[in-house]
Amino acid sequence: MPADYNGTWNMVSNDNFEGYMKALGIDFATRIIAKMLKPQKVIEQKGDFFHVQTLSSFRNYNAEFTVGVEFNEETKGLDNRKCKTLVTWDNDRLVCVQKGKKNNRGWIHWIEGDQLFLELSCEDQVCKQVYKKAD
């Protein structure tokens, strides 16, 4: 039985999002706006299938994947790049590798209590985000 990520999660902290966005080549004006956002994750999980919506007042990002199945990801509205993306289980953690132009790109999700953690990596930058489960 894999971990259960289902639910609505609200951002409570976002450490070094600026460094992560710079590593992705996001322009200054966009970074200013993006930094102020407190996105919400809406996750629907059926076994190994995930639909993850990252919602904000500025832009939304939609990801659908099955753990263990590589897919073509287009990071629409983010840095607009194409990646070969694979998400796998590491025990109850979701580990994602995004192969493409940027080195060392990916993310890790895990849950502790009512908090959802996300570490986003690109090149030498790591952004650490924490979300709290909505009531």
Ligand code: 1AG
């Ligand atoms: C992700 O989460 C990333 C989802 O895949 C978006 C998170 C951060 C934004 C990434 C790069 C910054 C690029 C441009 C900034 C412009 C707008 C920011 C909008 C932020 C809300 C969408 C992993 C997993 C789902 O949860 O795949």
